Amino acid sequence: xxxxxxxxxxxxxxxxxxxxxLRPVAAPAARRRPKLAYAxxxxxxALAIGVAQMAVSLASTQDSFVLRxxxxxxxxxxxxxxxxNDELVALTSPQALAVKASxxxxxxxxxxxxxxxxxxxxxxxxxxxxxxxxxxxxxAAAVGNALLAPPPSPVTETPADSTAQDAANQAPPVVTDGLxxxxxx
Amino acid sequence: MTTRATRGPRRRxxxxxxxxxxxxxxxxxxxxxxxxVRADEHVADSLSLGxxxxxxxxxxxxxxxxxxxxxxxxxxxxxxDAQLAPAVIMELEDAKTPPKTPWAEASEKIGEIIGKSGxxxxxxxxxxxxxxxxxxxxxxxxxxxxxxxxxxxxxxxGSYLAMYARSVRVYPNGAVAGNMLGFLNGEGKAQYGVERxxxxxxxxxxxxxxxLVGKSGNKIPGSERTTPAVDGGSVQLTLDSDLNWYMQQxxxxxxxxxxxxxxxxxxxxxxxxxxxxxxxxxxxxxxxxNAVDPQYWKSQIFSDAYEPGSTFKSITAASVxxxxxxxxxxxxxxxxxxxxxxxxxxxxxFRHPVYEYTLAGxxxxxxxxxxxxxxxxxxxxxxxxxxxxxxxxxxxxVQLPAEQQGILTxxxxxxxxxxxxxxxxxxxxxxPAQIAGAYQAIANDxxxxxxxxVESCTSADGTVTEAEKPQxxxxxxxxxxxxxxxxxENVAVQGTTSKMxxxxxxxxxxxxxxxxxxxxxxGYKQGVYxxxxxxxxxxxxxxxxxxxxxxxxxxxxxxxxxxxxFQKAMTQVMKTYSVAPSSQPMDTLLPKFD
Numbered sequence: 001x002x003x004x005x006x007x008x009x010x011x012x013x014x015x016x017x018x019x020x021x022l023r024p025v026a027a028p029a030a031r032r033r034p035k036l037a038y039a040x041x042x043x044x045x046a047l048a049i050g051v052a053q054m055a056v057s058l059a060s061t062q063d064s065f066v067l068r069x070x071x072x073x074x075x076x077x078x079x080x081x082x083x084x085n086d087e088l089v090a091l092t093s094p095q096a097l098a099v100k101a102s103x104x105x106x107x108x109x110x111x112x113x114x115x116x117x118x119x120x121x122x123x124x125x126x127x128x129x130x131x132x133x134x135x136x137x138x139x140a141a142a143v144g145n146a147l148l149a150p151p152p153s154p155v156t157e158t159p160a161d162s163t164a165q166d167a168a169n170q171a172p173p174v175v176t177d178g179l180x181x182x183x184x185x
Numbered sequence: 186m187t188t189r190a191t192r193g194p195r196r197r198x199x200x201x202x203x204x205x206x207x208x209x210x211x212x213x214x215x216x217x218x219x220x221x222v223r224a225d226e227h228v229a230d231s232l233s234l235g236x237x238x239x240x241x242x243x244x245x246x247x248x249x250x251x252x253x254x255x256x257x258x259x260x261x262x263x264x265x266d267a268q269l270a271p272a273v274i275m276e277l278e279d280a281k282t283p284p285k286t287p288w289a290e291a292s293e294k295i296g297e298i299i300g301k302s303g304x305x306x307x308x309x310x311x312x313x314x315x316x317x318x319x320x321x322x323x324x325x326x327x328x329x330x331x332x333x334x335x336x337x338x339x340x341x342x343g344s345y346l347a348m349y350a351r352s353v354r355v356y357p358n359g360a361v362a363g364n365m366l367g368f369l370n371g372e373g374k375a376q377y378g379v380e381r382x383x384x385x386x387x388x389x390x391x392x393x394x395x396x397l398v399g400k401s402g403n404k405i406p407g408s409e410r411t412t413p414a415v416d417g418g419s420v421q422l423t424l425d426s427d428l429n430w431y432m433q434q435x436x437x438x439x440x441x442x443x444x445x446x447x448x449x450x451x452x453x454x455x456x457x458x459x460x461x462x463x464x465x466x467x468x469x470x471x472x473x474x475n476a477v478d479p480q481y482w483k484s485q486i487f488s489d490a491y492e493p494g495s496t497f498k499s500i501t502a503a504s505v506x507x508x509x510x511x512x513x514x515x516x517x518x519x520x521x522x523x524x525x526x527x528x529x530x531x532x533x534x535f536r537h538p539v540y541e542y543t544l545a546g547x548x549x550x551x552x553x554x555x556x557x558x559x560x561x562x563x564x565x566x567x568x569x570x571x572x573x574x575x576x577x578x579x580x581x582x583v584q585l586p587a588e589q590q591g592i593l594t595x596x597x598x599x600x601x602x603x604x605x606x607x608x609x610x611x612x613x614x615x616x617p618a619q620i621a622g623a624y625q626a627i628a629n630d631x632x633x634x635x636x637x638x639v640e641s642c643t644s645a646d647g648t649v650t651e652a653e654k655p656q657x658x659x660x661x662x663x664x665x666x667x668x669x670x671x672x673x674e675n676v677a678v679q680g681t682t683s684k685m686x687x688x689x690x691x692x693x694x695x696x697x698x699x700x701x702x703x704x705x706x707x708g709y710k711q712g713v714y715x716x717x718x719x720x721x722x723x724x725x726x727x728x729x730x731x732x733x734x735x736x737x738x739x740x741x742x743x744x745x746x747x748x749x750x751f752q753k754a755m756t757q758v759m760k761t762y763s764v765a766p767s768s769q770p771m772d773t774l775l776p777k778f779d
Contacts, residue, residue: 083331086262093358094430108431111689112760123766124690134435134753141437141466143430145359146473 090147098137107133239398244352245389248417250366250379252426253461253640257357259366259380259471263350265334267299267325271310272318273345284344291342298336299326328353354380360470362429364484365422365463365638367586368471377482378471379639381586383420386642386650390415418644423459423637428452428761432464432754436733439750440466444739449485450754451621451732455721458625458634458655460583460618461729461758483587485736490589490614491715495551495744496698497572497610499669500623501560502544504571507665510562513545513672516779519555527601531557534699545672546777548696549679553609560608568607569596574660575623575633577615582635582655591615610698617717620698621732624719627673628727631666632659670694674724675775685748688722688756690766695720695751697744702737713737718747722755723767729758 090096098108109129113122136142219227250259277284286294292310293303306325313323325346329337334348354369367378375381392414397405432450440448452462465485467477474482505511519542521533533552540546540555547555560568573579578593591614594603603612615623618636626633635655642650673694677686686695698717701709717734721727731754738746758764 079331079335082262083335086330086332089262089355089357090359094361094427095359098430098434108757111691111756113690114766123768126689134757135431135438137434139438141434141441143360143433143437143468144470144473144476145361146470146476147355147357147359 090145093145093148095137095143095145096148099142102133102137107131108135110134239396241394241396243392243394243411243414245391245414246352246416247354247373247389248387248645249419250383250387251419251421252362252424252429253422254425255421256426258362258422258424258426259354259356261352262355263331264327264353265329265331265348265350266327267329267334267337267346267348269310269323269325270321270345270347271313271323272320274310275314277344286340286342291340294340295325295337295342295346298333298340299329354471356471358426358430359472360468361426361433362422362424362463363469363471364465364481364486365424365585366471368469368474368482377586378484379420379422380471382584383639383642386418386420386644389417416645418642418650420642421640423454423461423640424463425461425761428757429462429464431757432462433466433468435750435753435757436464437466437468439747439753440735440738442749443735443741443746445735445737445746447481447485447736448750449617449732449734450750451486451617452754452758453621453625453636453730453732455625455628455727455730456634458582458622458636458657459640460621460636460638463638484585485734486617487581487583487585487588488616489736490591490616490619491702492611492613492700493615493620493717494610494698494700494715496620496696496717496719497615497623498548498551498556498608499627499673499696500572500575501556501568501608502548502672503575503627503661503665503669504568505544505559505562506668507571507661508563508567511544511559513668513775514543514779515559516541516543517547517555517558518542519547519552519558521554523554523557525557525601525605527604529601529605531605540777541779543776543779545675545775548672549676549775549777551609551680551697556609557605560605565596565599565604565607569593569599571661572607572613574658575626576619577613577623579619581616581618581622583618583638585638588618589614589616591619610700617732617734620717620719621730624696624721624730624732626660627666627669628721628730629666630663631661632657670721670724670727671772672775673721674771677720677724678771679774679777682718682745682748685745686718686720686752686755688752688759691722691755691759691764692724692767692771693720693722693755694724694727697747699744710737712742713739714742714744716742716744716747718744718751720751720755722759723764725767725769728762728764729755731755731758 107129111125113124113126115122247261249257249261251257274288278288284291288307289303292306295301296303296306299306309323309325313320328351329348334350337346337348340346352373354373356363356366365378367380368376369380370376375384375387380387393412395410397408432452436448436450440446448466450462450464451460453459454461463484463486465481467481469482470476502511506513518539519533520539521535521537522530524530531554533554535550537550540552542550542552542555544555544559546552547559572593578591580588580590593613599607599612606612622633622636625636634657637652637655639652641652644650673696674692677683677693677695680695680697682695682697686693696719698719700715700717702713702715704710715734715736716738717732719730719732721730731751733747733751733754735746735750740746759766
C-alpha cells in the first residue's frame, strides 16, 4: 500500500460496529499494475547517488593531483629563487658596492655642507669634495667578506674587471615573457 | 490493552530490540575502549610501527638578523651534499637495457658541474668499488649551491645520485659588524654575539608531514597531513650596516697606519643609548671565522677591559662639580711632580713649571697632579660611587657573551697611591663600551641610558616584540653635565690634538686617554699603550658619542694616534644622520690657568 493511499483513507474511529456479515466475493478485485515510475525513481536515485559519489571522489582525487603539481611547482620556484638569492647575496654588501663605486671614480667625501634656505648661508665645510676618498675600499685594509672571495660564486668580482665586461654583466635582464629564470639543464 | 492477538508480536519486538541494543552497546564499549581509553597506546603503536604512514620532519629556517634599516646581516640558506651509490652505477651499466645516460657520459656531466674532470669522478667510483664492491655510498661533493644542485638534479640520475639539503648560515655583509653578530658552530648552535643572545627569537620550530604510502611506495594523494614548520623570528639591531662598514674601514686603515695590534670605533646615539656602529679591527667575518686569530672572535668593545687613563678625568671632574666642591674655574697649584702627604707620588706626563691649573686646564692639559688635587676635594667613597653610577664595574645593557664588567675595587681598599691614581683613570678597568656609556650620560645632560644593541624581534607571523626599554637614570645634575660639556669643548679647541680633530661646521667635545697595559708579571708594558679618544657632537646639543681605541699603536704611541680616526668617524656620523651644523658660536674660552 502506498503512502498516498494511506493518507486519503484516515483510520476510522474505532467503534464497536456490528460484525459485517461474511459474503463471498463475486470475483477477485482486478490486480492493479505496479507503478513503473516508482521503481524507476528508486533505481535511478540509487544510480544517481552512485554516479555523484564517484564524480565527487574523482574530482577530489583530481584536485589532490593538481595540488601536488602546484606544490612541486612552488618548491621548484622556491629553489630557483634561492639560487638567484645566493648569487645576489654578497653583491649587495657595502664592501662590494664600495669597490664598484670606487672603480667608477666615486669617493667617500669628507665633511658635508648645508645650505640654509632662510638666509641662503652655507653651513658646514663650505667647500666641495676633493678627489681623495677618506677611505680606500680597495686597499689592504679592506673589510673582509668571505662570500666575495673568488672561488665560491662565478658571478662575484673578477680582480681585474674590464669596464665593458662589467657593463655587460650589469645590464638589466630583458623581461619579455614573465620573470627571467635561470636555464636549467 | 493486551489481547491475545497482540501479545505475541509485541514480545517479539521487545526481544529483538533488546538483542540489537546488546550488540550495539558491545560495539560502543569497544569503540570507547579503542578511541578513548587506549587511544594514546594505539597512536604510539601506529607511529612506531609506521604501518599507517610515514612521518617526515620539515625543517624550519633560522631567523634573520637585520640592521636598523632592514639590511640583512645574517640569514639562512641551504647547501647540498651529494653522494653516489657506486654499486648501483655498475649494476645499471651491466643491465640488459642500458641506462638513458651511460656512466661514461654521466660522469663527465657530473664532473663539469662539481668542478672535477670526468676521469676524476670515474676514478673515485672505481677506487671505492675496489675497496668495497657492494658500496652504496661515496661522498661526491659537499656544500653545493642551489644552482649546482638544480643542475645535478636535472641530469636525472636519481637512481644512484642522492643529494641532501643542509641549512647553513650566511652573513651577506661579511665582516661588517661580524663581532656583534657572532657565529654558529658546525652543528648550528649559536656560539657568540647576537646569534647567541637572541637565540630564542631566532630559533625555528620544526614541522611535521605525515602521509600514507601505497604498495608501490608512492604517496597516496589526499593522505597528507602537514604541520608546517614555523621559521625563526627576525632580530632587528640598532646598528647601521653602512655606517658600521665605514667605521671598520677607517679603524682598519688607521690601525695599520699606526702599527697597532687592534682597534675599535663605537658610535652611540646620545638620547637613546642605541649603538649605531660597533667597528673592530681585526674584524671577525662570521662566514669564515678561521680567517682571524681566535682572540678576535670576541668583541674588543665588550670583552677587553683596560685602565682607561685620562678619559676618566671627566668623571672625577663630574663628581667634584656635582657635589659643589669646584667649578670649571676653581684652581689648584700643580707642579709636574708632587709628593702627597700620605707618601704617594704623582707625575704629570710632561714637565712644566708650577702652574695654577683651573679644572678646565687640568682636563685640557690632562694634568695628573692637578686632577689628583681636585679629586681630593671629595671623599674617596663618593668618587667610588660616581664611578659606579657612570657604569664602571657593571655590565652594559647589551650583555654580549663573554662581556667584561671591568674591575673596580671598593674605595676602602684603595691604598695611598690608588687614592690618587683613581682620579685619572687608573686602578680600575673599563671596556670601550663602558667608556661610551659613561660619556653618553655626560652628553645626555646627566641622564644615563643603558646601551642597547637589539631593537626588536619579529616572529614569523609578523608579531613584533620590542626589546625591553633600557633603564635610564639621572646620575649627575644637568648643570654639572653642561659644565663638563663646556670643558670638553675647550679640550677639543685648546688641547694638543685640536687641529687634528677639527670637523668643519661642528663644535665638538673630546677627551683622550692613554692607558698602560699590564705585562702579565705584575707590572706595566713599557712604551706601548692602549689609547683611546672619546667625543661628542654637536656640543651645543650632543647627538652622538664616538669612542675610538687603538691597541698598542707603535708609530704615534700616545692618544694622538686616535685623532685622525676620530675625526673621520665623527665627520661620517654627522653626515650619515644629517646632523645640522652648529649655528651658535662657542662661549668664551675657559682659562687653563688662574
